[in-house]
Amino acid sequence: MTRTTTRTTTPLAAVDGAGLTRAERTERGKAARTRVPRSSHAAWTRDGPGPLELLAGQDASRVPELVPIRYGRMAVTPFTYFRGAALPMAADLAGTPVTGFTVQACGDAHLMNFGLYASPERRLVFDINDFDETLPGPWEWDVKRLAASVEVAGRDNGDTGRQRTTAVLAAVGEYRRALREFAASTALEVWYAHADVETVRALYAGELTAGRRRRLDRTVAKARGADHTGSLRRFAVADGGRMRIVPDEPRIIPLDRVAGGGVDPAETAERLDAILQAYRRSLEPERRALLDRYAVADMALKVVGVGSVGTRCWMILLLGNDEHDPLFLQAKEAGESVLERFAGPSRFGNAGQRVVVGQRLMQTVSDIFLGWVRVRGFDERTRDFYLRQLRDWKGSAAVSGMRPEGLAAYARLCGWTLARAHARSGDCVAIAAYLGSSPVFDHAIRDFATAAADQNERDHGALRAAIDEGRIATRDG
Template identity: 65%
Template sequence: MVLTSRRSPVESREDRIARGKAARAAAPRSSHAGFTRERGRPDPLELLARQDATRVKELLPIRYGRMAVSPFTYFRGAALPMASDLSGTAVSGLRVQACGDAHLMNFGVFASPERKLVFDINDFDETLPGPWEWDVKRLAASLEIASRDNGFSARQIRGVVVGTVAQYREAMREFGERTALDVWYAHADVDQVKALYADRLRGRRRRMIEKGMASAQAHDNLGALRRFTSVAEGTVRIKPDPPIVLPLDELARTKTGADEVREQLGSILQAYRATLEPERRVLLDRYRIVDMAHKVVGVGSVGTRCWMVLMLGNDDRDPLFLQAKEAGPSVLEEFAGPSDYDNAGRRVVVGQRLMQTVSDIFLGWVHVTGADDRPRDFYLRQLRDWKGSANVESMDPRDLRTYGMLCAWTLARAHARTGDSVAIGAYVGSSDSFDQAIAEFTRDYADQNEKDHAALTKAIKTGAVKAESGR
């Protein structure tokens, strides 16, 4: 597969429209319909096992236990198998900064530096320049699979998916009419979300959103202090919850000395500090390290090394929780080309800043050598800063379609920041041809996903894969 380079800045609007329409010849919109895994493609379990080789072995049963819960949780953890599958599908040749894992649970609310709640993509572990279609298909497939998990009818599911993809198409065409600065500044804060979808949000859903926003605002550093810490002999410490949360003292009882880990993480923070802007360094320097812990996060990320760092400023009512998360190669790199950055943490940070309108003020990266003498990349951010996500299981078809449309608008805006919205808008066109084709794709891919989930549960039952449920 060959991807075209980004457009020349001197290219006229007419030329960009022509280029987008010309791409239909090589990849007709109808060519996105349907999915059959190509013969010879790697088995999904083999791909997942390949990732296991660089992860913490003791945590892998938790990963597979979480993935085995349902076809939807399996899908969330199977970004690499889907990237492999997507690499054999049609692409227009138009390139964007792709999220790489744009399923619906990787969107949510968080605080802007101006202390407003904004809605955006919130996971960039797999971000890389690549085909915009891959993100659209992963988002659309996640909605199909979540709808099936919720027990929707085939007609209702089709409505959710088509409505979502139509919103992406229409938003991309609308962004193509805006100036470059307008696109760069576009964002969705909570008030704008309410106004944009007011006619679609009924009383019950409005009340639930208000409750969810209040809950997200409670997910701050003080909230994290209450949840994750206790006071022992007058000193604040992170509470153990093995194997999910293992503070330094717990690690000292296992296989790595606490002093050694503390020294290494102190070095990580010093190196990370250098990647921040000068004014952010001044703010970080107002805090001192109090405690650290290893924390299991997510579904697909389980087994990667992830640390939570408790820092205090003026007193124990002035906490700052940082998360240092291991970063490896993007799942897209094997299929879309290597990253421009030799540090995978920097790849994540740069991709996040390109796709998000506002980002965490403490976002940075670092390269370190671990206790096992292996070099690793990390990116750092605040553990919690008004973060919140949707309760998809509680949504009816109308709610999920509305939420999918919001995710689609957000994805289109992120793509328009780095890709050619005019050419992509011309490619998808004004009819629903592209929408219907993607709906056909998601139906077939959801079928395949169910088979892959069944293969995982079978492997767990036979003992070929070890899994731990309930964590």
């Protein structure tokens, strides 16, 4: 005889689905199929400002000299354009059907925003690794952006329509399957679920041919080499008895060249100290003690990513016992999430805190130096930043040129990872019940991804035309 348990306790916080029994959450998910048929997710709409207008609106808050680099990187291929066009896609997604189930959304869940990094226990784990746009929002938006990125990447690689369909269905199907698995798990089991390198090998043993195992091993070895000592060799040099960051303009701009030069060294040192003291207060006490073992040696402005180009991103070199004991931190500017104008404003007044809290919610393990700060810049404007280690066993898959079967396997891993991230913060029971065991949703998202990739090609063409006509300036870098 089956006994139905009724929850009589009061949930500690207003998490979606909290306070409901498993049966009630399941019914909630199934009922959503009437309001929002799973097949309706194939729809693609665009009603509002054009993508170039939206991108231009972001330029106003960025470093003017770096904005042409952003457009230069986006113009290379439709896939590089897609990576930089999170805001235009968020605007398009805002008009698509949603069930109303909220998760901590990544906001920019494309293939290149997943990768390897070191856990505090010094194990290589695979997870989402970019949270600049994170915000509570519809789970569907992340799934659709991920699926569209698979389709766009497949087109860039010259894959056939059948091969691209296989890869998209692999990502979405694995998301659906994993959500059902997490829905049957306890809350703690969901929270502890992770994908380290050994787990990835076990999960996909049947798909890892000898060639794929070799590629995975090379990626792992490269990631392990991306540590602070490797960063010191790559980015710094001894100069006059002290270590300094080597300029590589326009990618790495030394402090004395920022804001046109003429920055007073004493004022710089004072501001750096104030920044690190404020950042230090966002860390846990034991991590403050670790940070206190280091002192600032140098700082430079660094150009990163595609969509992030133009935002202020500082690389900070700190030294511990000697020049063989480096710590590289990255302080990246955080602004309004691209989702905020469509999903509502963040509850955090500091955008850096928004990023950090979202990252900790979505990732199984996070950087021990992850923190946030608000500072007054050299232009006297107040800005929010989040800080983390610059390179700590970080690695990513080479999606460009990836073979079709490899893309499908990688897309599947990303689908699993996104499902785990959503299950940590949302009602995975309701979402899993909504998705069900049939591939109806998968095929709808495949159609959506095709329409999104078609539009992405048109938008990339519009950007190239604007560049050719001289309406948008570009710069190498």
